Amino acid sequence: MANWRGDVIMGTDMTLSNKTILITAAGQGIGAASARACAAAGARVIATDINGDLLTNLSGVHGIETRVLDVTDVAAIDALAADLPDLDGLFNCAGVVHHGSILALDDAAWEFSVNLNVTSMVRMCRAFVPGLLRRADSEGTASILNMASMASSEKGFKDRTAYGATKAAVIGLTKAIAADFVTQNLRCNALCPGTVDTPALQGRIAGAPDPVQAEKDFIARQPMGRLATVDDLTPTVVHLLSDGSSFMTGQTVLVDGGVTI
Incomplete structure (x- = not known):
């Protein structure tokens, strides 16, 4: 019988040793947790954020x-791409949640x-795909991960018109990139979280007319009966x-506590 310890079954496949990974919105929340997890898995992580003060939380992390x-800022993206070595992985994590109906x-x-x-x-992928393709050609595989959401083409939510529409577009973009480069060992997938307990969510809860009820409502829509933690997403x-x-591309991967069952 197989030994189901992950380090034995997966060998080194689940590590990121010798890989360079860039993560956007890495100053807090899912981005920061992902930066730490990727570094712990052996990657060289380039953690980026618009807020330099938030990035100090990652200072000194091996x-x-x-x-x-x-x-x-397209010029800033292009300048960073020119300054960095070719990437093995890109996690586009930055995003915003607009609250409200179309009205x-x-x-x-x-x-x-x-x-x-x-x-x-689009701009991040356009800037970094050439290097990702070079790494895929020499190393065998490279990967893009785009932050989408369960609130997208997967499911509609009240007061999420802009968010749902743009995250559905992310899924379409992901599939298009995956189709373009599937024969060149560059993969592209979309991560679709449920409701995650992050500083951004806590800010939305605090800004609600009744914060206590708002938190209860967020929890109630999760069939597992709790909010996701960032560490539920990082694996x-x-x-x-x-x-x-390495055999996954063009997929929308739901980690949503059962919301879309």
């Missing part, structure tokens, strides 16, 4: 180096949501960036 990056969605909020949730990923992040997922 395997992590930080860069300030505004992912809505509360003005042009400025819509344009900001599209720019941060979709256009930034999947590491897996999708590792060679352990």
